[in-house]
Amino acid sequence: MSSSTPTLPPVESSGLPATEVLDSAEQIDASLRAQLMLLISSASIWGVVAGFLGLIAGIKLIIPGFWNDCAWITYGRIQPAASNALLFGFAIQAGFAVLLWLVCRLGARTLASGWTVLVGTKLWNLGVLVGTFGILSGDSTNLEGLEFPKYTVPILVLGYLMIGVSALMTFASRNRRELYVSQWYLLGAIFWFPWIYGTVAYLAVFHPMRGVVTPLLAAWFRNGVSTLWLSPLGIAVLYYFIPKITGRILYSRYLALVGFWVLAFSGAWATLQIGAPVPAWIVSVTVASSILLLIPLISTSVNLLVTLNGFNGAKSNIWPFIKVATYCFVISSLLLIWANMPGLNKLTYFTIFGDGLRALYLHGFVAMSFFAVIYYVLPRIALKGELSASLTKVHFMLTLSGVSIVFLALALGGWLQGTALANPLNSFMKSVETTSIFLKIGFLGGLLLFLGQIVFCLNVLGFLGKWGKNQVVPFLAEVRATEPARRTK
Amino acid sequence: MSQSPLIFLGLLFSFALSWMGIVFAPQLQLGREDAVATEAGINYPSVRRTMGNQGEEVYRQNGCIACHSQQVRPRGYGGDIQRGWGIRRTVAQDYLRDEPPLLGTHRFGPDLANIGIRGTTNFASTSAFHSGTNSAAEIFNWHLTHLYNPQITSPGSIMPGYPYLFTKRQITGRQSDDALVISGSYAPEKGYEIVPRPEAYAMVNYLLSLHSDVDLFEAPLPPGPTNALKKATNGVGKATNNIATGTSTNASPGNTNVQGSSTPAAAK
Known part of the structure; x- marks a missing residue:
């Protein structure tokens, strides 16, 4: 199936030494079968779980009296549980699948040390499960973005190391x-x-560490996990698929080089709000590094957009995902940088503005690019069968409309919330009233995203179920066929 | 030729740079900070007493940080100070006793950095004292009732109630001294009363322990004696101590009508 398409975007196909013995795409995909099936199905289930928890959190914001007797679903617990399940369970886990597959395909090498990936994935899922329950039971660390309790950290670290070792x-x-x-x-x-x-x-x-250094580290992590883990993987996917699907050569390798290194140097600096209770130079460094991030953003965007410019004749079922991911990458990254600039930051830092931007980033760019890989890779590792085209289309539409609504509602709502808060003549309740209508609209968007996750999960699990049945049924038939023969013996 | 060792060194170097900047340098600068003595000779930030510490744990368990920040930005930043959320900005020194500092990133609810000394007129739903005599006990009750069901004290609030920090029980004989006084549609059915659990008391103790109002070199108080918040400090600060030592908060009859104390807000 995949033998007709080159494994590597055209830019690299020239000048390869003839002595290299490359593993074929089929061999590579076969070597990844068990690992990717496990990672992808687990991620799709976590997507549904996170969507469900997020939906309850949304209800709690709209109907504050909803099921108040239950401590486990109070907003302060269910909201971090939802966002951690989404980040660690869905996004990072799907990221593992993307990482392993791209490392294998681009290196033309079958997966090394596959068993550690299987064990690592099991550990990772255990860690996320324990962590989510930990937050719901009241054990959150209260470090935002890093709420999983202490006892889950060793499980997650070990899980990552086992997967990372194989990738390396x-x-x-x-x-x-x-x-x-x-x-x-x-x-x-x-x-x-x-x-x-x-x-x-x-x-x-x-x-x-004592005092404000810990929340500073949490901010460093929140920022780093997106700019130095999710973004690089998403960008790697776009750099892989855009030349491959369009059949064009990547516009400029040098632009890509500049983008990569400036990202490496400026990506890991925390993003704190202006006026935070830390020494002023830390905030200044944060703002400066955000401005520097414009360089990788512009170089990567130009590179990708010029390469795909004017191309629309793709028959590929993943092309819509790639296109949306590219545009969302450009828009959300630009807005996230803008949100760190003093003027806008003062106005919107404590509002839902950033949540809207991060939703666009996570669901529009990161998840869309990962979905593209998953839809591309599943039929290939299974060697036969196709995912339901209609479910894929429904999933795409639900996610696109959901993320658009969430982004617009929260960004606009956050802006107005910030404006209401900035004027001390407004009562605080006015900012709450201003926000609540946008929270309701955002909830509808969240509902669409959740439905999208369900459709995606059904699509993946349905495909894997059918694949499993196709493996088992012929085997059973064979057993049955040989049964009478055995009996007569 | 493979460039990967070179790339690895680049990655390591760039990461080490940010590590030095964000992990090591701040620790170098802030790690040695210690409590400072105030004019009265008391260390600031002061040690949080037992109940306050337990309350901090309750605050953490229920993820209050999801909606409430604990930081005041400098004057001119989003109206934090004009809103009465503090008399000065908060700085690293203010957080030395917090594990971890609960800075927060959202303000679905008001900032709490100075909730322990905030005048009730600066509450999100303004409240006025019912009596002029026992304001601290009234504030304590306001917080308890607000935790039980925010709709009683702050109609229209989107904060969830925390009924699981309270016990609903049948009244046997006389009503308990520490039962919440609730009238109207939120009151429990006849013959029942709502009594705070220790967690609820701890939480209110913690909230009332929150203040960042000490004159610091890096964050001086604004000049001028007429500072509404500072005045409130004295009243509440003294009374908080009474609460910490006393066993029952509803003992005096003058302050029991919590519903009454919030009527101005409802009328507004």
């Missing part, structure tokens, strides 16, 4: 030695996550 071994023993743009980002992602998460887990959760 595969990368190191790759058959195609020359590196494509996407691989820089993949290598970065492999290292950045454990460095950031390890530092924060140790210095903020296990041996918390």
Whole structure:
């Protein structure tokens, strides 16, 4: 199926030494079968769980009296549970699948040390499950973005290491030695996550430093996990698929190089609000690094947009996902940088404005690019069968409309909330009243996103179920066919 | 030739740079900060007493940080100070006793950095004292009732109630001294009363312990003696101590009508 398409975008296909023995795409996909099936199905289930928890959190904001007797679903617990389940259970886990597949395909190498991935994935899911229950039971660390309790950290770290080791071994023993743009980002992602998460887990959760350094570290993590883990993976996907589907050569390798290195140097600086209770130079550095982030954003955007410019004749079922991911990457990254600038930051920091932007980033860019990989890769690792085209289309439409509504409602609502708060003549309740209508509209968007996650999950699990049945039924038929023969013996 | 070792070194270097900047340098600057003595010779930030510490735990368990920040930005930043949320900005020194500091990123509810000393006229739903004599006990009750069901004290609030921090029980004989006084549609059925659990008391103790109003070198108080918030400090601060030592908060008859104390807000 995939043999007709080149494994590598055209820019790399010239000048390869003839001596390299490359593993074929089929071999690679087959070597990833069990691992990707496990990662993708787990991620799709976590997407539904996170959507469900997020929906309850949304109800709590609209009807504050909803089921108040139950401590487990009070807003302060269910909201972090939902966002952590979405980040760790869905986004990062789907990211593992994307990472492993791209590392293998681009290196033309079958997966090394596959069993550690299987064990690591099980551990990771255990960690997310324990962590989500931990938050709901009241054990949150209260470090925003990092609420999973202390006892889940070792499970998650071990899980990551087992997956990361396999990715690294595969990368190191790759058959195609020359590196494509996407691989820089993949290598970065492999290292950045454990460095950031390890530092924060140790210095903020296990041996918390005193005073405001811990929330500063949490902000560093929140920022790092998106700019140095989710973004690099999403960008790697776009750099892989856009040349491949359009059949064009990547516009500029040098632009990509500049974008990558400036991202590496400026991506890991925390984003704190203006006026935070920390020394002023930290806030200044934050603002400066945000401005620097314009360089990778512009170079990557120009590179991708010029490459896909005017192309619309794709028959590929994943092209809509790629296109939306590209545009959402450009828009959400630009807005997120703008939101760090002093003027807008003062107005919107404590409002739902940032939530709208992050929804666009996470559901519009990150998830869309990961969905593209998942829809592309599942039929290939299964070797036969197709995912339901209509469910794929429904999933795409639900996600696109959901994220648009959430983004517009929360961004506009947050802006108005900030404006209401900034004027001390307004009573505080006025800011609450202003916000509540937008929370209701945002809830409808969230509902669509949740339905999208359900459709996606059904699509994936339905496909895997059918695949499993196709493996088992012929086997059983064979057993049955040989049964009488055995009996007669 | 493979460039991957070179890329790895680049990654390591760029990451180390941000590590030095965001992890190491702030720790170097702030790690040695310690409590400072105020004019009265008391350390600031002062140690939170037992109940306040337990209350902080309740605050953390229920994720209050999801809606409430605890930080005041400088004057001119979103009206934090004009709104009466503090008399000065908060700085790193204010958070030395917090594990972890609960700075927060959302304001679905008002900021709480100074809730322990905030005048009731600066509450999100303004409230006025019912009596002029026992304002601290009245504030304590206001907070308890607000925690039980925010709609009683602040109609239209989107804060959830925390009935699980309270016990509903049948009145045997006389009504308990510490039962919440609720009238109207939110009152329990006849013959029942709502009594705060220790968690609720701890939480209110914690809330009343929150203040960042000490004159610091890096965050001086604005000049001038006429500061409404500062005046409130003295009244509440003294009374909070009474509460901490006393066992029952509803003992004096003058302050029991919590519903009455919030009528101005409802009328507004």
